Amino acid sequence: MAVTIDPIEQFELKPLVSLGHIGHQQLAFTQSALYMFAAVGVIALITVVATASRSVVPGRMQSLAEIFYEFIADTLHQATGDGGKRFMPLVFSLFMFVLILNLFGMIPYAFAVTSHLIITFGLAALVISVVVIYGVMKHGTHFFGLFVPSGVPKPLLAILVPIEIISFVSRPISLSVRLFANVLAGHIAMKIFAFFVVQLLLAGAWSVLSPLPLFLTIALTALEFLVAALQAYVFATLTAIYLNDALHPGH
């Protein structure tokens, strides 16, 4: 009996409602969109519904919302100081969105929205746009002093400024690729190792080895839960650090 598996199939977009085409672009309400709205629903459940009673002594769900709030508020405050408070909704939304989507991806047979580069890139582009637009609005051309390290001899600037610009431009790329690649690679690895279990079980005498990939799959699953939470935290922290550049462009 032949068993085949496609570790990539899990990332395919499945249109639930097709809405037509614009040129090459296919417009559809996909399962990816459904998961995104489901994530918004879950986040609203934790942060809006669970806090509706405004209890002084919180219940479990309200505690969860408060823990997330204080965690992100602390992270943001450490990175940006007092001026960063206005970005709290952005950083909190990004953290919760990425966290819940990553965790949705860990449900068996569920779709990992953050395994699509365009989604993570969209979020990273949003962050960088906010940094640039807010930085220019607040500091004008002074914002571009970000690319000029202070206290450096003039000849060195000719080398350093392009490096700084490249480093700034690569931020949305690194921010999005980091999240996307972690989720994608983790899901592929889990699928392949889980498939090894099946293959070994069907390979006659070799089936005695099947517990090995099984244990590895279990370990990988635990690791992926860690990665799911950690990458959401990394995304939020880096967002806060980049926003700090918009708030305090001086080097």
Added chain:
Amino acid sequence: MAQPNPLTTPPPGADTQIVPGHVEHTEAHSGAFPPFETSGFLSQLIWLALAFGLLYYLMDKVALPRIQAILHARAERLRADLDQAQAMKTEADAAGIAYETALRDAQGKARDIAQTTRNELAAEAETKRKALEAELNAKLSSAEATIRTRTEAAMGNVRSIAGEAASAIVERLTGQAPDPATLNRALDATAH
């Protein structure tokens, strides 16, 4: 990024191992790596913008102000309760000090009253004693006076008795009563 997938693409001459339906399935997606399938990008970005926009709106307008208010209210409540506890403790301390002061005052007053009473009683006793003493002294001196008058009266009687006796003796011896003036002289001479 249309790369052949090693796990699904059949190796040459191994077609029989592949489930036919599966091959069709992969072919339907033209073998492209789904995360890099550009035809879905616009659609995904639109849904992302809608979903994230909705999330941002909910967080910004509802969730975060509410959580902030809850945390603030709790901090206020804790601070108020602690302040109240502190005030109550201060009050209790003050009450304790007031009690001790009152106790000390009462003890002092009790001591004063006892002392005053003792003094008054002592003074009264002293007055009574002095009055009694004076009375006794008066009685004593009046008794002494009586004794003296009696003694003087008795002594006066002694002279007249002695005079009469001397006159009688002289009369018996001489047959003649002595002259009273001589008798008086003789009495005065023997009186000393």
